Structure formats: C-alpha cells, structure tokens
C-alpha cells in the first residue's frame with residue numbers, strides 16, 4: 017500500500033516536530049522537559065478527537081460487563097460498577113479507583129478527562145469509588161473478587177538475547193521473539209488450561225499483553241494465578257541474576273516438549289538464528305559456548321569457528337552452519353550423555369522462550385493498560401493481535417494517533433458519523449475485536465448465565481418438593 | 483463442644499487417626515484441658531511456622547512435624563490422644579478466628595500440619611480420608627488412561643518419578659484444585675483438567691481441607707462476635723484472648739540457675755547479654771532517667787526474670803528516676819508498681835516477663851521506647867543500633883532482610899548468632915532466653931580460657 021507508506025513517513029516527521037518543538041527529524045527518548053510539554057499539549061488535542069470519534073467505548077463496556085448488562089434475571093447489575101478503572105492524565109496525575117455505573121458514564125468520563133492512559137483493575141466486592149465507606153466496618157469487605165488472568169511480556173526483558181536493538185526499541189528482527197511468546201502461551205492456555213476467550217494486545221511500544229477472560233480464569237485465586245505463572249517459568253534464579261534456563265529431569269514435561277517441537281525450534285532456526293546473527297562474532301558464539309558443560313566440545317567448536325573466519329566463502333549463512341555443527345557434535349552418538357543433549361534444547365529455550373513479568377500475572381489487583389489506548393511515547397494504538405496470524409503482525413505498521421486523524425480528515429465531509437471508524441485503519445482492529453473476541457465471549461457468558469440460573473431454579477424446586 | 487469445670491469423664495465416639503475437624507465434637511472438656519491442650523497444639527504450629535520462615539526443606543519439615551507432634555500432642559491416656567487433637571484444634575479456632583491476620587496464620591499452619599500428617603497415613607487410610615472428604619473425583623477409566631498414557635509417563639519421567647503402572651490410579655481434577663502440582667509442572671494438564679496420581683492426592687485433599695477450614699473460620703468468627711464472646715466473657719473469653727499472644731516457651735518468671743546479677747555489674751551485663759529491645763530501654767533509661775509505663779513494664783519484668791532482686795531493682799530504678807522526678811515522687815508514684823511486679827498482690831494480671839510475641843505485638847506510641855526494635859524501628863535507626871552492637875556488613879543485610887519479611891524473631895536470632903559467634907537453633911522466642919543463652923555461652927567461653 018503505497019499510500020499507507022507515505023502517510024507513515026509523514027507522520028514520523030510530524031511526531032518529531034511535536035516532540036522537540038523544532039524541525040528536527042531525530043527522535044530520541046530524552047526530550048527536554050519543556051519541549052515535552054509542547055508535545056503533550058499537541059497530543060492532548062489529538063487524543064480528544066480520538067476518544068471522541070474512534071475509541072470503541074461501547075465495545076469496552078460490553079466486554080467489561082460480561083453479559084451482566086442484559087435483561088436476564090441472573091444478570092448482576094452491580095457487576096460493571098464494581099470494576100476499577102484508573103486514568104493517567106497528561107500532567108502525570110494518576111486517578112485510581114474510578115468506577116462507572118453504565119456505558120454512558122464511562123464514555124463521558126473518558127471524553128472529559130482525556131486520559132493519556134487507561135488502566136483496568138479487578139472487579140471488587142463493592143464499588144471501588146466507595147471503598148472508604150466500607151473500610152469503616154472493619155472486616156475486609158473491600159477486596160478483589162474477579163480479574164482476568166493477565167500476562168505482560170516486554171521486549172526489554174530480552175535485552176541479553178537480542179543484538180538488533182535495546183531498551184524501548186523494536187524492529188522486525190526482534191519482534192519474532194514476541195510472536196514466539198504469543199504462540200507458546202496461547203497454545204498452552206487453550207490446550208492445557210482449557211481457556212477459550214483470550215485477547216492478545218500490542219502494548220503500543222515494545223511488548224504484548226494477554227487477557228484471559230473465561231469465567232474460570234476471572235475467578236482464579238492469587239495462589240492459582242501464581243501456579244499458572246510458575247507453570248510457564250523455566251528460568252531459574254531471580255530477576256537480578258543472569259537469566260538462565262534450566263531444564264531439569266531426564267525428559268521435558270509435555271508442555272515444554274510441545275513448545276519446543278511445535279514453536280521454539282522452528283522460530284530459533286528460521287528467524288532468530290540468522291535474524292540476530294547469533295554466531296556471527298566471537299563474542300556472540302562465546303556466550304553460547306559458555307553454556308556447554310563439556311569443555312572439550314566447546315573448545316573443539318571454538319577452534320573450528322576461529323579458523324573458518326578466514327576461509328568463509330560459503331554461500332550459506334555462517335550462523336546456520338555453526339549451529340548445525342554445534343548440534344551435530346552435541347547430539348552425535350559419542351556424546352550420549354543426557355546433559356549434553358539437553359544442552360541444545362536449553363540454548364533454544366534461552367534465546368526464544370517467553371519471558372513473563374510474573375508479578376503482573378500473580379496478583380488479582382495488578383492494573384493493566386486497556387486495549388485501544390494510545391501509547392503516549394510512540395503514538396501507536398494498542399491494537400489486538402490475532403494469535404492465529406501473529407507472525408503477520410508488524411508493530412511498525414500499527415496505526416498511530418496522527419495517522420488516524422489524517423485518515424479522518426482526508427475523508428469527505430459528507431460521510432456519516434457511523435462510518436468514521438471504518439474509514440480509518442483502526443476499523444479493521446475494532447472489527448477483529450468484535451467478531452473474534454467479543455461476540456464469542458458474550459455468547460458463552462450468556463450460556464453460562466442461563467445454565468447456572470437453571471441449576472439454581474432446579475435446586476430451589478427440589479428443596480420445595482422436599 | 484461442652485466445656486465443664488468439673489473433673490467429669492470425657493467421652494467420645496470412635497474417630498479415625500487423622501480427623502478432618504468437620505464439626506465441633508460432642509465432648510466434655512475440663513477448663514484446664516481447654517487451655518493446656520491448646521497451648522500444646524500452639525507449640526506444634528509455632529514450631530512449623532518457625533521452620534518455614536527459616537526456609538526448611540520439605541524433607542526436613544516432614545521429620546520436624548513428626549517430632550513436634552510426638553513431643554507435644556501425646557496424652558498419658560492413649561484413648562485421649564484423638565480427643566486432645568480435636569479439642570485443641572477447636573479451641574485454637576476460637577483463638578485464631580478473630581482477625582484476618584490471625585485466621586491467615588492459623589489456616590496456613592493447620593494446613594501444613596495436615597499435609598504432613600496425611601502423608602504419614604497408610605495408603606488405605608488415605609483412601610478412607612479421601613472418601614470422607616466426599617471428593618467428587620472418580621478414578622480415570624482405563625480406556626481414558628490409554629489415550630494419555632504416553633503423556634503421563636512423560637510427566638513422571640520429567641520429575642524423576644517411577645513410571646505409572648497398569649494399576650496406578652489417576653484422578654482427573656480441575657487444575658485449580660492442585661496449584662502446587664501445577665506450579666511445579668508435576669502433573670499432565672489437558673483442557674483444564676490435571677491428571678493426579680494416587681501418590682499426589684495429598685495436594686487434592688489439602689486443598690479441600692484448606693477451603694473447608696477457611697470457611698469454618700469465618701463462621702466461627704461470626705459466632706464469636708455475635709454470641710460466644712459475650713456469653714463467655716468471664717470464663718473462656720479471657721483465656722482465648724490471652725492465648726494468641728501467649729508465650730509458650732520455658733517459664734522465665736522464676737529465675738533459676740545462673741549467677742545472681744547485681745547492680746554493680748548491670749552495665750557490663752547489659753552490654754554483653756541483653757537483647758536489642760532491652761538494651762535500648764536500658765540506654766534510654768540511663769540517658770533520660772525516665773521511662774514511660776510500657777517501657778518500665780517491659781524492662782522491669784525482664785530484669786526480674788534475669789534475677790535482679792527486689793531490693794536491687796528498687797535501688798536501680800530509684801537511682802535513675804530520682805534524678806528526674808526526685809526521690810520523694812519516686813517512692814510515691816513508682817516504687818509501688820515495682821514491688822507490685824515482683825508480685826505479692828494483684829489479681830489476674832500477668833507479671834511474667836514479656837515474650838517476643840507480646841513485645842512484637844505491642845504498639846508503642848510517641849515517647850515510648852518499648853516494643854521490638856526489629857519491628858518498630860525505622861530501617862535507618864535499626865541499622866545504627868545494629869552497628870553499635872557490632873553487627874554490620876553482610877550480617878546486617880541478612881538481618882534487614884528478615885525484618886523486611888517480617889521475621890523479627892529470626893532477625894534477633896541472627897543478631898544473637900553474629901554477636902556470640904555461635905548458632906542458636908531454637909531461635910529467640912523470649913528476651914530472657916536470649917539473656918540466659920548468652921550467659922551460658924559467655925560462661926563456657928570463660929571456662930575454656932581459664
């Protein structure tokens with residue numbers, strides 16, 4: 017799409033101009049304070065328009081209501097009102113424990129306050145805005161009762177295994193790490209844990225969020241959440257120590273074995289190996305050789321690779337060649353030792369296995385940024401990612417605040433309001449959200465409600481008969 | 483449960499060795515047993531809690547729980563053992579139902595105790611217990627097992643367990659019921675269901691036990707606040723209220739052994755053998771020539787416990803206080819209470835030296851110096867105080883780490899170990915224990931050198 021390309025180009029100029037107030041094309045992370053203010057003001061106007069015309073308020077309300085906004089007698093009409101939202105305003109004011117009774121209240125508040133960030137918290141036992149009134153009564157009445165099971169994966173946690181960028185940046189060479197993470201976690205959530213209503217969202221900059229919304233997931237206790245997070249954990253030691261994969265036991269647990277054969281091995285060999293040039297320099301391959309417990313094998317490989325540096329005229333990628341040599345040596349018949357065969361797997365896991373922010377998943381009352389927010393630093397919208405086609409997702413092609421407003425403005429004056437969203441490139445994302453996530457979710461909420469209601473009815477009938 | 487004062491005979495129906503405490507038993511309990519049994523069980527639970535916070539491994543825990551149970555829960559009358567078990571549990575339910583924090587502690591300690599006791603039971607007894615819990619899980623049929631056989635074998639090998647055989651029973655349960663097995667990847671999970679092998683059912687049973695007890699505690703709390711507290715305000719309520727902070731180690735109210743201390747040596751002894759809480763009070767008293775009531779009680783009873791005689795105590799307090807308030811006011815306002823602490827008079831008030839539990843749970847206000855420094859000092863003040871005791875560097879960091887995790891007694895124990903260069907496996911539970919352990923070590927060092 018030539019048109020789209022040029023628009024993006026234009027946008028990056030605009031953003032640059034906005035960020036430091038001068039006609040300067042460089043964008044860096046350290047804008048001077050004053051210039052930042054200029055940018056935020058600029059941004060705030062755009063945001064107002066975004067919340068006014070494009071943000072899917074109705075869909076967010078429908079989602080967060082989980083069917084309780086209907087007319088069914090089993091609906092809990094207090095449900096949506098007990099959900100915590102929190103807003104970050106553009107002057108760094110942070111409003112926690114916001115709650116709304118209905119779709120209109122939510123929409124009006126967002127439009128009025130124009131938050132740079134909206135976070136979603138748990139559903140509490142009572143309206144979080146009135147928590148102080150309940151605090152008087154002594155016992156813990158104000159407590160989280162439901163919360164989606166959430167995961168937060170951030171590219172900065174991969175800085176020791178990516179050579180293309182670091183920190184806040186992402187590119188198409190490192191993004192496959194996120195794709196692999198989505199695949200591994202998504203498959204396990206569905207096949208192992210039996211969850212069906214899973215929403216993956218681009219975090220707007222360098223990572224992804226996952227929302228598991230099945231009733232069963234929402235009702236998990238902290239202990240159960242921690243258990244799931246630990247099920248996914250393969251790194252030993254704490255976060256301060258070097259990230260080190262340790263795959264214990266004579267064979268892999270079926271979950272790890274499947275992740276390896278169905279996702280990680282192929283990602284490693286087809287994307288990461290060459291994309292990150294893992295064996296291209298001595299410094300890089302040394303890092304891998306370090307993990308081989310058998311010193312003689314490591315030095316045999318080292319010798320080979322130091323030598324081949326001079327005579328490398330081979331057409332094939334040097335990274336692929338060296339990886340094959342390493343595999344061959346470690347898996348060949350003479351090195352049957354368990355630890356060495358496991359070593360190949362450990363290298364693949366080290367470079368590709370998802371790195372989760374465990375704390376986010378373990379606690380019900382952890383806040384997480386809402387989908388369709390605009391990332392204040394990149395201007396990109398936090399759009400859903402289709403896990404089935406996540407390898408096609410391109411973070412650099414995500415609609416941004418200004419590209420969307422350009423699209424709006426370039427449309428003819430005559431267009432009806434209803435179609436405004438559809439006219440922009442965000443329309444596709446909202447349609448995906450509706451059809452692939454929201455509709456199936458609400459359908460199953462309705463069914464759950466119906467069946468639990470009938471069960472109760474049956475029970476009360478039985479007790480009457482008795 | 484019926485509580486009687488008389489020595490009447492206790493009767494009970496037959497109950498299995500590991501009770502599930504589903505409902506309060508129809509037992510008659512003597513008031514003395516009510517308290518004594520509870521204290522014995524409390525010793526077990528506190529022992530578990532202490533071992534857990536010291537990071538003991540599962541194998542060590544298993545042995546420890548066995549020993550604790552044997553040491554404390556016996557009864558001279560074999561047929562009474564089970565009654566003691568049940569009664570003590572229900573008394574402690576009352577004691578620990580009263581706040582969220584107490585409930586949480588009791589719930590985890592009882593669950594831990596149950597977990598290990600369940601593992602001591604025979605396979606048949608374990609099956610019987612599962613039956614009693616009414617677990618809705620049926621053994622997985624052979625046909626279904628056939629489909630997942632390979633995966634089950636894979637899991638067993640991944641955790642270095644023997645391969646399941648044809649007659650290994652598996653239960654298919656929602657994964658939520660066995661969080662510990664899920665987190666360790668110790669089960670095969672398919673579409674939300676975990677395949678739990680017979681030798682893993684302890685996890686299932688424990689989850690059930692925990693959730694039943696958790697609900698029961700909330701109910702007990704309701705009953706306690708709505709009726710029991712009022713009905714029993716003269717009889718059980720005081721016992722119940724005292725039990726949760728009660729000290730259950732050796733009795734330090736009657737000082738024994740050791741050399742008597744006299745006021746002449748007191749500064750030197752304070753420096754070598756007082757725990758930080760007492761050292762702090764002592765220094766403040768020397769500095770300000772005054773201590774508020776909480777401080778006078780905490781230090782005064784401690785000094786009584788280390789065998790400072792009444793006359794010496796009076797002289798000691800007088801020497802300080804009279805510098806501030808004058809000798810006359812001291813005699814009038816303070817001397818009485820010191821005599822009182824050494825207690826001829828007084829009714830039900832507790833004049834035994836304060837235990838760590840009691841000191842830690844006190845709430846010092848402005849101008850107070852009592853309480854537990856590990857709990858009540860700011861991080862900076864605590865660091866300085868530790869430094870003055872010669873504890874710094876890595877040891878100080880370890881102490882601070884325990885403090886951050888709210889293991890104040892362990893922090894004190896580490897300090898003790900650092901100062902004395904000698905381990906203290908029992909842990910510090912009482913300032914007077916700190917003192918006497920310290921004196922013992924110093925004495926033996928003295929003997930070695932001479």
Ligand SMILES: [Zn+2]
Pocket residue numbers: 178180181185186187188189190191
């Ligand atoms: Zn990159």
